[in-house]
Every structure is written in structure tokens, then in C-alpha cells.
Amino acid sequence: MKDKPIQLHSVTPSFGGGRGEDNIILKAENISKQYRLGQVGTGTLSHDLNRWWHAIRGKENPYLKIGDTNDRSTKGSSDYVWALQDINFEVQRGEVLGIIGKNGAGKSTLLKILSKVTAPTTGSIKSRGRIASLLEVGTGFNPELTGRENIFLNGAILGMTKKEIASKLDEIIDFSGCERYIDTPVKRYSSGMTVRLAFAVAAFLEPEILIIDEVLAVGDAEFQKKAIGKMQDISREGGRTVLFVSHNMAAIQKLCTKCILLQNGRFIMQGNTEDVLNCYLSQSVLNDSEYILNTKMSDTKNAYATKLCIEDIDGNLINEIPIGKSWQVKIFFTVNKETKNLVIALGMTDMLDTPLRTTWSLPNDFEPGVYSATFIEDKIKFNQGQYKLIIGISRGSEVIEYIDKDVFLTISDMVYEQENSVINNKSGVIVDQMRMQVKKEL
Structure with missing residues (x-):
């Protein structure tokens, strides 16, 4: 200071x-x-x-x-x-x-x-x-007034005349998609409808x-x-x-x-x-080689993931993978009761959540116990950067487990083996390009 x-x-x-x-x-x-x-x-x-x-x-x-x-x-x-x-x-x-x-x-x-x-x-x-703000749901709106009345109120606050506001009224209502409720008090709007109308008012009254x-x-x-x-x-x-x-x-x-x-x-x-x-x-990015996914046992699910490890092809933990080097992701999961047609999936996106690849196992029947699923990457080589991993466990159309945050994979700029198979990060979703092994741990 x-x-x-x-x-x-x-x-x-x-x-x-x-x-x-x-x-x-x-x-x-x-x-x-x-x-x-x-x-x-x-x-x-x-x-x-x-x-x-x-x-x-x-x-x-x-x-x-x-x-x-x-x-x-x-x-x-x-x-x-x-x-x-x-x-x-x-x-x-x-x-x-x-x-x-x-x-x-x-x-x-x-x-x-x-x-x-x-x-x-x-x-x-x-x-x-003039400054127009949309900070919270319903900012600047009087809940007792109708949507139409609130449009004129907000315009007046911005210093516009009634004639100027009226000239924009049809555009505001059309953009908001709330025409049927425009003469209903705003207190009866859903949060989504309120935001729609508030944004339309802020955008069309030309601050x-x-x-x-x-x-x-x-x-x-x-x-x-x-x-x-x-x-x-x-x-x-x-x-x-x-x-x-x-x-x-x-x-x-x-x-x-x-x-x-x-x-x-x-x-x-x-x-x-x-x-x-x-x-x-x-x-x-935490840049870890090992992630604990569930700290508490869950007996309410048929199965749940407990840990994810990023390893080299020999099974050693690593927190950065050189470009061109093969690697694998091992997911540990617990099955609480006998479950049929269980599928283990691994997804990968860039840091802007653009999907890059998804891989999953064939449906298998599991008895209670602790298992590991190893996804082995020896075909596709990704560019340098950080990536997010997504873990999924499902049975048919039922999603049992879905973890899509705080698990990261880092590919370093050190080139292990120069190949022409390094792909562009946004070339589209790759489906089922990893080898996979599932085994029982306990």
C-alpha cells in the first residue's frame, strides 16, 4: 500500500x-x-x-x-x-x-x-x-412490477426517455423469449426467465x-x-x-x-x-501423478472409483509425459455387490473442456472386490500442454460414477521420440484408441 x-x-x-x-x-x-x-x-x-x-x-x-x-x-x-x-x-x-x-x-x-x-x-x-450492469439474477428489477414495467424502469435509470425505450421494446421482448409473461410480475419468473429479460434490457438499451x-x-x-x-x-x-x-x-x-x-x-x-x-x-493444474478420487467408502453405489495413477509404460508413477513416450492411466475402483454389464470409461479434454478422446471397456460382470483398469496409450501422441481426464463408470444407460474435475495430465515439451503421429489438440474426438486391462486387486 x-x-x-x-x-x-x-x-x-x-x-x-x-x-x-x-x-x-x-x-x-x-x-x-x-x-x-x-x-x-x-x-x-x-x-x-x-x-x-x-x-x-x-x-x-x-x-x-x-x-x-x-x-x-x-x-x-x-x-x-x-x-x-x-x-x-x-x-x-x-x-x-x-x-x-x-x-x-x-x-x-x-x-x-x-x-x-x-x-x-x-x-x-x-x-x-452510461454503464449497465447484470451482476446477479434480478439486478435492478422490482419483483412487484411486470416485465414490461421493469423494462421502462431500467431504461429510466439509464437516463433514456420513454420514447427511446418504447422504440426498443419489441426487440427486447423478442430477444428475451418471455413474450407470454411480459405482463406478469417478475416475482413469478424463473431465474432463467429473469436473466433472459435482464440481459435483453441491458443489451438493447444501448449503454x-x-x-x-x-x-x-x-x-x-x-x-x-x-x-x-x-x-x-x-x-x-x-x-x-x-x-x-x-x-x-x-x-x-x-x-x-x-x-x-x-x-x-x-x-x-x-x-x-x-x-x-x-x-x-x-x-x-496440480500436476500430480496420483489422485485420490473418493476419500470415503460408498455402500450406496454398485461401484465407485477410488484412485487414479498416471504411469509410464513400465508402471512407474510420473507427473509429466515427454512428447512421443507411451503412457498409461490406472483407475482403481471398488465393486460393492455383484454387478453385470459394468463399463469403465476414460475421457480426455483440453483445458477449455474441448473433448479430445474417449475410451471404454467392454461390458463385464464383476463380483464384489477392488479392481484396477489400466488404459495404455501407445498409438496416439498428443502435443505439449495440460489436459483434463474424466472418469466414468456405467451400467447400460445408468451412470454410476462420473468425475470430471481436478484430474490433470501434463505432456512436457521434452521430445522422447520424434514421430509424425503427434496430433493437433482440436482435431476431433478419438474413440477407443487405447489398449485396456482390468484385473482384480483384492
């Missing part, structure tokens, strides 16, 4: 500077946000009086010098936490900026500050033009800056596709700026021209989307 930071509680409406800043529509300078942990109102009056006493004497807020880093998984030593600390960035007009990071990184807090929902503890936001949090994930696949297409249109054709927060990396890659990465409330990097995504995804 810099010495004697200036405490601001408002958003600066315009820029200073010369011609180089003419195309900058949004600028964050030294943004920090501090919160007090615990129950609201407990002991805060004394803290407020202490702040006031320091302020009238021209001294710095005493609580700006304390506070833990915003790490939600650890216990801190202070009652104060920095949700954001020293955030600086600029956004160009017409740019689609992605903001990514793990849960608790400070993404939503930053969007609330940019949207003027809350004030920064220190620093300032400079912006040009200069559109800020969208993770809420699009509430909508169905068809709406998400429409929403991403609309955001692309308003940035490319309308020249308007979009700030987009999502944990869907494929959507970020498709939509955003640049990205910001946050970690524990701090700014890590800003740059082109591919570089920032690679940095973020590399942080998520």
Missing part, C-alpha cells in the same frame, strides 16, 4: 489527459476495497469514530494499514480483509474485456465498484458514458459500457449462445464496451479480445486472451 492513499467515495465522470486517452472509456486507478469480517454492526461504531477522529485531524485511516490478503481458504489474523488491493487497468472503447480468477479472487467486488453499487476504499474509477457477471450461466444453452452472439455484435458493430466475468473458459476465449487475471484480490496480469488463459489454467 502506498503512503497516505487518497480515500474516495465517488466515481470520477471524465478524464484528463491528452489525445492518447481519447479512446479509453474506463480507467481504474489504485482501486482497493477493504471489508471487516464477522457479523455486521459488531464493534463497527468505535471503528467509525476512530476513522472520523483521524480524518478531522488530517491523518490517514488507521485501518488501511492492517488487513489480510483475500484468501478464502485460510484463517487470517486480522478482522479486516482486502477484497481488492491496488488494481490498475484501462479499457478501450469497443473492447470486450474478460475478468477471470478463482472463486473469491475479487471479480464480483470489482464489478460492483465499476457499476457504482459500492464505493472503493481507496482509488478512483474514471468512465465515459456505452455493459458489465456482466457469471449470471449468464443460469440460462439454458440456447440463451447463452444468443447472449454471447449479442455481446459480440454490440462490441463490433455498436462500438460499445463489454466487461465479462465467467468461469466458462470457452466463452471467454470466444468472446473476449483481452483479459485480466485476479488472484486473492490482487492484479496478476492483463493481456491478450490466450496468454492470460494459459497463465490462469497453469495455476489450476
Whole structure:
């Protein structure tokens, strides 16, 4: 934290500077946000009086010098936490900026500050033009008003006249797909319908800056596709700026021209989307050779996976596989009771969840016991990078076990054997290209 930071509680409406800043529509300078942990109102009056006493004497807020880093998984030593600390960035007009990071990184807090929902503890936001925000389901909607009335209400908040709103009304209703319920109070809408209407209002009432949090994930696949297409249109054709927060990396890659990465409330990097995504995804990879899949025994399932091991062809544990070297994945699983036609499957995707391959065993009958299924790869050679593994156990059409997160495979850039069989990561799904062995362990 810099010495004697200036405490601001408002958003600066315009820029200073010369011609180089003419195309900058949004600028964050030294943004920090501090919160007090615990129950609201407990002991805060004394803290407020202490702040006031320091302020009238021209001294710095005493609580700006304390506070833990915003790490939600650890216990801190202070009652104060920095949700954001020293955030600086600029956004160009017409740019689609992605903001990514793990849960608790400070993404939503930053969007609330940019949207003027809350004030920064220190620093300032400079912006040009109207800002429309879609931060949570139902943001800005009065649940007692109908969908039609809420459209006019949101337009009025954005400073539009009734005539301007009416000219966009048919487009908003059509895009939302809620025409049948448009004269029904919003409190009777489902969360998906509310998000559909809220996004349509935010997109069609032509704000200069559109800020969208993770809420699009509430909508169905068809709406998400429409929403991403609309955001692309308003940035490319309308020249308007979009700030987009999502944990869907494929959507970020498709939509955003640049990205910001946050970690524990701090700014890590800003740059082109591919570089920032690679940095973020590399942080998520544990790069282990052995993964414990279920820590508790489950007697409610016919079968369940317990452990996955990544090995070389000789059965030695490895956490990186050189390009061109054969490798194998061993899945340990427990069968609780005699089960017929059980299938063990292994899937593989890239880090953006693009499917690359799937392999499965023939249906087999199993008696109770502990087994291992070994998937041996000696035909297909993948490019350097990180990949995700998916484990499945099924019986006919019944899915018994499905694990699709936190299991990673790393192929290193060290070339073991130069071959022409190295495939492109996005060449399509490979089906049943691995040899497989199943044996009983106990």
C-alpha cells in the first residue's frame, strides 16, 4: 500500500489527459476495497469514530494499514480483509474485456465498484458514458412490477426517455423469449426467465459500457449462445464496451479480445486472451501423478472409483509425459455387490473442456472386490500442454460414477521420440484408441 492513499467515495465522470486517452472509456486507478469480517454492526461504531477522529485531524485511516490478503481458504489474523488491493487497468472503447480468477479472487467486488453499487476504499474509477450492469439474477428489477414495467424502469435509470425505450421494446421482448409473461410480475419468473429479460434490457438499451457477471450461466444453452452472439455484435458493430466475468473458459476465449487475471484480490496480469488463459489454467493444474478420487467408502453405489495413477509404460508413477513416450492411466475402483454389464470409461479434454478422446471397456460382470483398469496409450501422441481426464463408470444407460474435475495430465515439451503421429489438440474426438486391462486387486 502506498503512503497516505487518497480515500474516495465517488466515481470520477471524465478524464484528463491528452489525445492518447481519447479512446479509453474506463480507467481504474489504485482501486482497493477493504471489508471487516464477522457479523455486521459488531464493534463497527468505535471503528467509525476512530476513522472520523483521524480524518478531522488530517491523518490517514488507521485501518488501511492492517488487513489480510483475500484468501478464502485460510484463517487470517486480522478482522479486516482486502477484497481488492491496488488494481490498475484501462479499457478501450469497443473492447470486450474478460475478468477471470478463482472463486473469491475479487471479480464480483470489482464489478460492483465499476457499476457504482459500492464505493472503493481507496482509488478512483474514471468512465465515459452510461454503464449497465447484470451482476446477479434480478439486478435492478422490482419483483412487484411486470416485465414490461421493469423494462421502462431500467431504461429510466439509464437516463433514456420513454420514447427511446418504447422504440426498443419489441426487440427486447423478442430477444428475451418471455413474450407470454411480459405482463406478469417478475416475482413469478424463473431465474432463467429473469436473466433472459435482464440481459435483453441491458443489451438493447444501448449503454456505452455493459458489465456482466457469471449470471449468464443460469440460462439454458440456447440463451447463452444468443447472449454471447449479442455481446459480440454490440462490441463490433455498436462500438460499445463489454466487461465479462465467467468461469466458462470457452466463452471467454470466444468472446473476449483481452483479459485480466485476479488472484486473492490482487492484479496478476492483463493481456491478450490466450496468454492470460494459459497463465490462469497453469495455476489450476496440480500436476500430480496420483489422485485420490473418493476419500470415503460408498455402500450406496454398485461401484465407485477410488484412485487414479498416471504411469509410464513400465508402471512407474510420473507427473509429466515427454512428447512421443507411451503412457498409461490406472483407475482403481471398488465393486460393492455383484454387478453385470459394468463399463469403465476414460475421457480426455483440453483445458477449455474441448473433448479430445474417449475410451471404454467392454461390458463385464464383476463380483464384489477392488479392481484396477489400466488404459495404455501407445498409438496416439498428443502435443505439449495440460489436459483434463474424466472418469466414468456405467451400467447400460445408468451412470454410476462420473468425475470430471481436478484430474490433470501434463505432456512436457521434452521430445522422447520424434514421430509424425503427434496430433493437433482440436482435431476431433478419438474413440477407443487405447489398449485396456482390468484385473482384480483384492
